[in-house]
Amino acid sequence: MDFNHFFIAGINYKKTDASSRGQFAIQPDQYTSLLQKAALQGIQEVFVLxxxxxxxxxxxAQHAGELVQLLCNETTATMESFEELCYIKQGKAAAEHLFAVAAGLDSQILGDYEIVGQLKQAAKFSKDQGCIGTYLDRLLNIVLQSSKAIRTNTALSGGTVSVSFAAIQFLKDHVADISEKExxxxxxxKIGRNTCKNLVDYLGTTNIxxxxxxxxxxxxxxxxxxxxHASYSYMDAAVAKADIVIVATNAEQPVITTAQLQHSNPKILIDLSIPNNVAPSAKSLAHITLVNVDDLSKINDATLQKRLAEVPKAKAIIAEHMEEFREWYNMRKNVPLIKAVKQKLMDMQQNGEPGLVEDEAIQKVINNMALKMRKQPNPGCDYIGAITDYITGRVN
Known part of the structure; x- marks a missing residue:
């Protein structure tokens, strides 16, 4: 399939709040169902982030609408509401978007590297279901190589800024005696784990x-x-006892409700989940401080300014890897022609026509043809040129 049929359709933090994004979040069972339906519709290469x-x-896909329909069939929102909020990119623009996402250039907190693990997990899930083919497999490999090069050769992800660390920064700014808080x-x-480590490393508390x-x-x-640690059945009692609650669960509905907090002691709740796993209405309670990922993304410091200075370097690395993929893709398009020429030369050899007859000579002609096509493809001329080279023995 022509790579102009590669599409991305999505929504992100730029036009939607956490609550709206939650309507389109895809859980593992929904992901499985989506991939099964894609296969039935003849869409062989697809993944969801x-x-x-x-x-x-x-x-x-034949058109972006096929992908949008697949996604919306698994969510609680309508296709119409998705289309009002979404962005759609095609071909080269879609590939460039994926490179930017993997680099952290499109993250809510610039350079947030947690997205790489999430991308790998999403791609692996799809690949295990047989929904990653030749094109996406190659593209994803080069995208991840680019992301690694950016992390190694720039300071785009330098410092300690991420959603999980922003939660720590919020507590540092708003809680004076953190070690005395439950x-x-x-x-x-992954996010809960990172947050725990940051609590211990940066705030010096183990009262967790x-x-x-x-x-x-x-x-x-x-x-x-x-x-x-405590069992999940103890959650309500643990919430009631705590002074600070950090929620990084993956539930489809809030695990902490406003009713639970109505008569509680004063609390800070940090909801790192999408969809919201703490009822947003809890924010209306006077004794409750509730922040979510959108609130945390507004935290800014000198680290982010340093990261901004690294953006041009990151974009230059992406451009190099985009060119690598373009070269691979162009050669991939030439494979049928190269195979046809090789078969023609083998037929000529078998029929005893004048010219070089060694198998090695045929391979030299094919290698030379591939090299020319890599530099400046011209299918008709390349075909004729390869046959001429074979007959006259001009390939050394």
Whole structure:
């Protein structure tokens, strides 16, 4: 399929708030269903990136509407509402967008590197279901190489700025006696894990209880960081006891409701989940301070200014890797012609026509043809030139 049929359709933090993005978030069971439906519709290459800041569907399709329909069929919102908020990119522009996302250039906090792990996980999930083919596999490999080069050769992700670290910065700015506060962390996935480590490393507190739906994961992290853990059934009691609650769960509905907090002690709640896992209405309670990923993204410091200075370097690295993919793609388009020429030469050899007859000579002609096409492809002339080279023996 022509790469002009590569599309990305998505929404992100630039035009939507956390609540709106939550309507389009894709959970694992929805992802499985989407990929199964894609296969039935003949869409062989597709994957979905769903994070706290974005939901995007990438794929090879006849038109972008096919991908939008697949995505919206699995969400609680309508296709019409998605189209009002979304951006759609095609071909080269779609590829450039993916490079920018993987580099952290399109992150809500510039240079946030957590997106790379989320991208790898999304691609692996799709590949395991047989929905990543030749084109997307190659593109993703080069995108990740580019992202790694940017991280190695620039300071775009330097310093300590990310959503999980922004939560720590918020607490540092708003809580004077953090070591005396009872902290509860709900969810010990990647973001919850990073937040826990930052609490210990940067705020110097271990007065922390970890709760995860799969208790073994919370227990493992608690042992590593010398913290407490509790079973998921204890969550309500732990929320009631805590002074600070950090929520990094992956539930489709709020796990903490306004009713739970109505008569509680004063609390700070930090919701790192999309969709919201703390009821947004809790913000109306006078004794509750509630912040979410959108609030945290506004935290700015000198690190972000340094990162801005690295953007041109990152874009230059992306341009190099984009050119690498373009060269690969152009050669990929030439494969049928090269195969046809090779078959023609083999037929000539078999028929005993004048010219070089060694298999090695045929391969030299093909290699020379591929080299010419890499520099400046001209299919008709290249075909005739290869046959002429073979007959006259001009390839050394």
């Amino acid at each position: 769903s994070t706290c800041n974005r939901t995007e569907i990438y794929g090879m 902290i509860l962390v709900l969810g010990t996935g 209880t970890l709760i995860n739906r799969t208790e073994a994961r919370a227990e493992e992290l608690a042992k590593e960081l010398k913290l407490r």
